[in-house]
Amino acid sequence: MSDGRSLSGLKVVELGHLIAGPVCGRMFADHGADVIKVEPPSGDPMRHWGRLHNGVGLHWSYVARGKSSVVINLSTSEGQEQLKRLLADADVVIENFRPGTLEKWGLGWDVLHELNPALILVRISGFGQTGPYAHRPGFGLIGEAMSGFRYMTAEPGRPPVRVGISIADTMAGIYGFVGAQLALRVRERTGAGQMVDVALYEAMWSLMESIAAEYELMGVVREPQGAILPGIAPSNVYQASDGVWLAIGANQDAVFERFARAIGREEWLEPDSYATHDERALRQSELDEEVAVWARSLDSEKALSLLDEARVPASRIYNAADIHSDEHYRARDMILHVADPSLDGEKVPMPGIVPKLSTTPGAVERGAPKLGEHNHLLD
Incomplete structure (x- = not known):
C-alpha cells in the first residue's frame, strides 16, 4: 500500500459480511490500511446480491474494493487457528455477526485480547453486545424501524417507506470506522486495544435530531411530514x-x-x-x-x-443519469472507475472517496478481490 495515505501500515482483518462490516472495512482500505477480508468457502453473499453484471453483484464491487480475500471456515478448529495466526499482529478486526457467534467459535473478546492485547475489535450488530435484545437478529430494516427513522419516512397518512438504500447498515459501518479511529488514538497513549460496540438501531437513532426532547419535554411525537421541513419555508x-x-x-x-x-x-x-x-x-x-x-x-x-x-x-x-453527467461530480473525482478482477478487469463505476484529506488523500489501488485470491497470506 502507498505510504502517502492516512492509515498506511495498519493491518485490518474483516470478518463481516453483507453490508455493515464491509462498509467499515472499505473505509479503512480507501485510506491505506491493509484490509484482509475473511470469507467462508461460499464467499460473502454480497458477491451475488443486488443487480448482477456478468454474475457479479455491483454493490460488491464497491464495498470490497481495495481488499484482499482469504477463505477460512471459522466453524472448524483449523479455521479458528488460522484466524488466530492472522490476528496475532493485526491492529483491527471487524465483525458483524449476531452477538455470541465469535464466542461460540472460541474467538470472543477475552481470547482475542489475550492473544493480541493491542488489538481493536469492532463489533457491529442489530442491538449491541449487551441489553435484553442483544441476542435478537437485526437487519437494517429493523434498525430503521426501532430507531424511529422508518416512522418518519412517509407522506402524512401513508405507510412508511424505505429510503432506497441500506442506510442503517451503512451508518453502522461508518460509526464502526469512527469508533476504531478513537480506539487507535487511545492505543497510541496506552498501548492497549479495546472493543468498539456499534448497534444498527443506535446508529440510526443518533440521526433523529430533537425527537427525544420534543417528546419528553413537550409531549410531542414528531409525525411524518413528507418532503417539507416543518416550520421552515420554503x-x-x-x-x-x-x-x-x-x-x-x-x-x-x-x-x-x-x-x-x-x-x-x-x-x-x-x-x-x-x-x-x-x-x-x-x-x-x-x-x-x-x-x-x-x-x-x-x-x-x-x-x-x-x-x-x-x-x-x-x-x-x-437520478443516476444526472449524476453521471454532472461536471461537479467529475471535478471532485466522485465517480471512480475501478478495474474489477472478478469481471476480468472490466472497470466498474462507483462513488469516490469521502472525506477528502489535503495531504494524505485516500485512493483505490485495486478492485474487489476474487474469492480466496490472497490465500497465500495464510501460509
Whole structure:
C-alpha cells in the first residue's frame, strides 16, 4: 500500500459480511490500511446480491474494493487457528455477526485480547453486545424501524417507506470506522486495544435530531411530514413545467428576500406577508402552494438558472443519469472507475472517496478481490 495515505501500515482483518462490516472495512482500505477480508468457502453473499453484471453483484464491487480475500471456515478448529495466526499482529478486526457467534467459535473478546492485547475489535450488530435484545437478529430494516427513522419516512397518512438504500447498515459501518479511529488514538497513549460496540438501531437513532426532547419535554411525537421541513419555508420539492422535480431551500430571511425579488414577488416582503421566518412558518402550506405555481410556470433549466443567479440554494432531484453527467461530480473525482478482477478487469463505476484529506488523500489501488485470491497470506 502507498505510504502517502492516512492509515498506511495498519493491518485490518474483516470478518463481516453483507453490508455493515464491509462498509467499515472499505473505509479503512480507501485510506491505506491493509484490509484482509475473511470469507467462508461460499464467499460473502454480497458477491451475488443486488443487480448482477456478468454474475457479479455491483454493490460488491464497491464495498470490497481495495481488499484482499482469504477463505477460512471459522466453524472448524483449523479455521479458528488460522484466524488466530492472522490476528496475532493485526491492529483491527471487524465483525458483524449476531452477538455470541465469535464466542461460540472460541474467538470472543477475552481470547482475542489475550492473544493480541493491542488489538481493536469492532463489533457491529442489530442491538449491541449487551441489553435484553442483544441476542435478537437485526437487519437494517429493523434498525430503521426501532430507531424511529422508518416512522418518519412517509407522506402524512401513508405507510412508511424505505429510503432506497441500506442506510442503517451503512451508518453502522461508518460509526464502526469512527469508533476504531478513537480506539487507535487511545492505543497510541496506552498501548492497549479495546472493543468498539456499534448497534444498527443506535446508529440510526443518533440521526433523529430533537425527537427525544420534543417528546419528553413537550409531549410531542414528531409525525411524518413528507418532503417539507416543518416550520421552515420554503424548503420543499416543486415540479417545473417540464416535469422535473426541483429542491428549493429559500427559508433563511436574507435568502428568501433574494428569492422573492428574483421571481418578481416583492409583495411577499411586505409586513404581514412572508417576510420573516415566523410568518412563513405560520403560513407554510399557503406559501408552498404559491411557490409550486411559480415552479410550474418555467422549465427546470430556466428556473434553476434564475435561482442560481439570485444565489438561492436549488437543485434538480438527481437520478443516476444526472449524476453521471454532472461536471461537479467529475471535478471532485466522485465517480471512480475501478478495474474489477472478478469481471476480468472490466472497470466498474462507483462513488469516490469521502472525506477528502489535503495531504494524505485516500485512493483505490485495486478492485474487489476474487474469492480466496490472497490465500497465500495464510501460509
